[in-house]
Amino acid sequence: MDEETLQTALDTAEALCAQRGVRFTAQRRRVLELVCRAERPVGAYEILPQLHTGATAAPPTVYRALDFLLEQGLVHKLETLHAFIGCTHPEHPHASQFLICADCGRVKELENEAIAGSLRSAAQETGFHPKRPVIEVLGTCAQCTHKAESV
Amino acid sequence: MDEETLQTALDTAEALCAQRGVRFTAQRRRVLELVCRAERPVGAYEILPQLHTGATAAPPTVYRALDFLLEQGLVHKLETLHAFIGCTHPEHPHASQFLICADCGRVKELENEAIAGSLRSAAQETGFHPKRPVIEVLGTCAQCTHKAESV
DNA sequence: CGCACAACTGTTATAATGTTTCGAAAATGC
DNA sequence: GCATTTTCGAAACATTATAACAGTTGTGCG
Numbered sequence: 001m002d003e004e005t006l007q008t009a010l011d012t013a014e015a016l017c018a019q020r021g022v023r024f025t026a027q028r029r030r031v032l033e034l035v036c037r038a039e040r041p042v043g044a045y046e047i048l049p050q051l052h053t054g055a056t057a058a059p060p061t062v063y064r065a066l067d068f069l070l071e072q073g074l075v076h077k078l079e080t081l082h083a084f085i086g087c088t089h090p091e092h093p094h095a096s097q098f099l100i101c102a103d104c105g106r107v108k109e110l111e112n113e114a115i116a117g118s119l120r121s122a123a124q125e126t127g128f129h130p131k132r133p134v135i136e137v138l139g140t141c142a143q144c145t146h147k148a149e150s151v
Numbered sequence: 152m153d154e155e156t157l158q159t160a161l162d163t164a165e166a167l168c169a170q171r172g173v174r175f176t177a178q179r180r181r182v183l184e185l186v187c188r189a190e191r192p193v194g195a196y197e198i199l200p201q202l203h204t205g206a207t208a209a210p211p212t213v214y215r216a217l218d219f220l221l222e223q224g225l226v227h228k229l230e231t232l233h234a235f236i237g238c239t240h241p242e243h244p245h246a247s248q249f250l251i252c253a254d255c256g257r258v259k260e261l262e263n264e265a266i267a268g269s270l271r272s273a274a275q276e277t278g279f280h281p282k283r284p285v286i287e288v289l290g291t292c293a294q295c296t297h298k299a300e301s302v
Numbered sequence: 303c304g305c306a307c308a309a310c311t312g313t314t315a316t317a318a319t320g321t322t323t324c325g326a327a328a329a330t331g332c
Numbered sequence: 333g334c335a336t337t338t339t340c341g342a343a344a345c346a347t348t349a350t351a352a353c354a355g356t357t358g359t360g361c362g
Contacts, residue, residue, distance in 0.1 A: 127296065
């Protein structure tokens with residue numbers, strides 16, 4: 001995420017939190033910034049040492065901030081990687097899908113209604129009530145596929 | 152899984168392994184049995200103490216068996232639960248979806264072509280090559296929804 | 303058979319991820 | 333300002349997973 005996009009993301013986050021009446025504290029802002037700056041999903045323990053200038057913070061510090069950001073839909077957790085990634089469109093609640101490149105580590109967030117819809121209707125057929133869908137596809141992105149073929 | 156279904160599952164597993172030229176050792180059989188006997192997904196560390204009569208086995212023992220069973224498609228790993236579940240139809244490779252009840256803990260394995268297909272085509276649009284799709288939906292099953300409403 | 307090799311298993315130690323708990327500090331509302 | 337709620341700091345601990353190395357068992361083959 002480039003500097004400009006980052007600033008927009010932080011501003012959006014701040015506005016959303018104000019609107020929802022929840023506190024977007026300096027610490028939460030900092031964690032969101034660190035997650036967004038990364039090109040790839042980042043683990044909680046990668047963020048940790050970047051929180052304090054002197055000694056590194058303790059795990060609950062970062063997990064609390066991440067929990068808050070998850071609740072507010074400002075970041076997503078990738079279960080298959082045990083890592084976090086900034087949300088690309090936090091304005092509205094949504095069911096996302098993630099394409100995770102096993103080669104370069106980059107992740108593409110989709111918001112595909114066909115996938116979400118087919119999942120919803122399949123669940124409905126069995127009487128199941130979905131709360132949180134987790135859809136992550138491990139594979140190879142277009143760029144890395146191309147690179148591999150040209151070798 | 153009842154006793155009869157379990158025996159069938161173990162026999163099927165044995166036949167599949169023989170056919171593929173891989174070893175279905177006593178230990179692997181035992182781990183598969185323990186996973187299948189459970190009504191719910193089981194963690195690796197739940198299986199561990201059941202492996203030895205005297206002292207409990209060490210983690211790598213059970214993880215190695217589970218890795219084998221995963222490779223052979225005889226069990227699935229639920230990433231959101233860090234737990235394992237017996238596969239309901241191991242005969243053919245397949246992309247499954249899992250409906251996980253947060254209330255009773257039970258899991259329903261789906262094999263829905265509409266979901267798999269829409270995911271495939273969404274990935275294809277971006278040039279992404281899927282290897283391992285992970286589709287897990289946390290929610291409430293029909294039975295538990297009914298129970299909750301009748302209270 | 304008996305040897306060589308590969309595959310599987312045991313064991314110790316350690317890494318990586320996540321949680322509980324208790325208490326201090328800061329912000330909020332009145 | 334003062335009580336209440338929320339957030340933050342810190343120590344200890346729980347859970348999940350892997351690395352490394354040695355021993356054992358099975359398999360193929362002369």
